[in-house]
Amino acid sequence: MDRIEIDQSKCIQCGDCVNACMAENPVKHALTTVVRDRFEAVAQKQEIVDPTPVQTLLAMGQAERKAFWHDHFRRCIKCYGCVDICPVQMPGTHGSLEIEKWVPRGEVPPVHPLFHLIRAFQIWDTCVLCGDCEQTCPAGIPLKTLQDVVRFFSPEEVFDLVPGLPEDAQGAIIDYVNSLRADQAG
Structure with missing residues (x-):
C-alpha cells in the first residue's frame, strides 16, 4: 500500500x-x-469569496487605489495615536525619515500619503502586525492594511499601490530601506 x-x-x-x-x-x-x-x-x-483587504487592494486599478487611499487619508486628524500606541515605534531614531522633517506641523489632514507612508516605513522591518495602530485610529484608516503592503512589497511596488508620493520622499524612503537592509546584511 x-x-x-x-x-x-x-x-x-x-x-x-x-x-x-x-x-x-x-x-x-x-x-x-x-x-x-x-x-x-x-x-x-x-474566485476568492472573502478577500483580505490586501487582496481587495491588489484587485483595484491605479485610479481606484488612489481614490481609496485619498478617501481614508483625508480623514486623518494627525493625532499621532498610531505612533504613540505602536509597540515598536521609537521616535527620533529614523534619521532622514523623521516625520517632522517631511510633514509640516499644524497641517490637518497631513499631506497624504506622505505622513502615513513615512510612519509605515519607519517600522517596516520591525512591525509585528498587531493592528494596534488601526484599532486606535479615530478616523478608521486601514493602517494595518497599509503596513501589510509596506512589509510585503518593495518600496517601488508600494508607490504604485499607494500612489501620490512626491519623488523626493520616494527617494528618501528607498535610501532608508536600503540602508536598513545593508545594516541587516552586514
Missing part, C-alpha cells in the same frame, strides 16, 4: 502522518485530501 488512510473529520493537520509516511516510504509522501483539495483549488484559480 502506498497511501495511508486518514479520518478527515479527526485530522488536525499536525503533520504526523507525513512523518510516518516518509519513514516508511521516502519516495511518496503523505498528502491528506484536505491539503490536496487546497492545492487543486489554487490550481483552478477559484
